[in-house]
Amino acid sequence: MDFENEMKLEFISKSVNEAFARISIAAFASQLDPTIEELADIKTAVSEAVTNSIIHGYDNKQGIVKIVAKLKNNEIIIEISDNGKGIENVDIAKEPLYTTKPNLERSGMGFTIMESFMDSLEIESIVGLGTKVTMSKKIKPKTEENDEFELISNA
Amino acid sequence: METQYYKKDKLLVLKITEEIDDCSVQKIRRKADYEIERYMPKRVVFDFDSVTFMDSAGIGLIIGRYKFTNMLGGKLEVANLTGSIKKIFEMSGILRLIPITTLENISDIEETA
Numbered sequence: 376m377d378f379e380n381e382m383k384l385e386f387i388s389k390s391v392n393e394a395f396a397r398i399s400i401a402a403f404a405s406q407l408d409p410t411i412e413e414l415a416d417i418k419t420a421v422s423e424a425v426t427n428s429i430i431h432g433y434d435n436k437q438g439i440v441k442i443v444a445k446l447k448n449n450e451i452i453i454e455i456s457d458n459g460k461g462i463e464n465v466d467i468a469k470e471p472l473y474t475t476k477p478n479l480e481r482s483g484m485g486f487t488i489m490e491s492f493m494d495s496l497e498i499e500s501i502v503g504l505g506t507k508v509t510m511s512k513k514i515k516p517k518t519e520e521n522d523e524f525e526l527i528s529n530a
Numbered sequence: 531m532e533t534q535y536y537k538k539d540k541l542l543v544l545k546i547t548e549e550i551d552d553c554s555v556q557k558i559r560r561k562a563d564y565e566i567e568r569y570m571p572k573r574v575v576f577d578f579d580s581v582t583f584m585d586s587a588g589i590g591l592i593i594g595r596y597k598f599t600n601m602l603g604g605k606l607e608v609a610n611l612t613g614s615i616k617k618i619f620e621m622s623g624i625l626r627l628i629p630i631t632t633l634e635n636i637s638d639i640e641e642t643a
């Protein structure tokens with residue numbers, strides 16, 4: 376399949392890179408002219424997946440987190456992957472409030488947030504090999520009465 | 531994070547001024563717990579007015595502070611939830627335990643350092 380645009384990002388699994396990752400993907404996504412709310416949804420979903428790779432996949436040890444983002448027909452598709460420990464049972468992991476690290480004040484909300492902030496969420500994981508999360512979101516085309524217009528008329 | 535303590539009401543307002551994620555949350559947690567232990571407030575209000583980003587780490591933070599405040603005999607509230615931050619709070623179900631409050635009239639209350 377060809378895409379209108381595509382980018383790749385790789386960084387080591389340090390939590391300071393969470394902000395870098397979500398801001399980079401948001402900057403790339405802004406080519407689709409998203410609303411502030413759509414952009415916030417994308418940033419949050421990326422932050423959840425990247426954080427999971429760092430704290431669960433690699434257990435805070437050093438590894439590489441990879442992100443591939445593609446734009447096609449008003450849709451952004453984001454793949455976030457690690458070569459970490461993997462997830463034994465993806466269906467259970469996806470359940471709201473399920474966490475394997477409750478002692479570290481995790482709420483088990485990550486997958487629930489990704490699922491509700493994006494249009495689709497797919498998780499592929501093999502124990503011992505790693506995890507890949509693929510999410511997509513359609514950015515609604517703007518009509519005449521778009522945000523910019525409202526901003527100008529309110530000014 | 532900016533903190534203000536209003537002695538008359540035994541009210542501690544913790545205004546978070548940074549993005550809340552897994553990276554920043556430890557520092558916020560440490561500072562919040564320090565202030566809560568120092569003042570032993572009856573009410574603790576977390577103000578989200580200046581928070582430009584929050585993910586699930588924020589829910590963990592608030593649940594943890596809720597337990598800590600309760601243990602010390604106080605009540606925890608949250609203020610100025612908007613946009614995706616509000617959506618995350620609603621999704622988590624913790625608003626059944628933690629009331630949303632407004633900080634509008636607080637400047638009437640005398641602040642004591």
Ligand SMILES: Nc1ncnc2c1ncn2[C@@H]1O[C@H](COP(=O)(O)OP(=O)(O)OP(=O)(O)O)[C@@H](O)[C@H]1O
Binds near residue numbers: 427432460
């Ligand atoms: N990349 C990953 N590698 C290994 N395990 C993972 C990965 N992502 C998620 N998991 C597992 O799935 C569980 C659920 O993830 P989810 O993001 O929903 O919650 P959490 O990370 O535990 O808490 P929160 O996201 O609210 O801080 C995790 O506790 C972990 O066991």
Ligand SMILES: [Mg+2]
Binds near residue numbers: 423484586
């Ligand atoms: Mg998570």
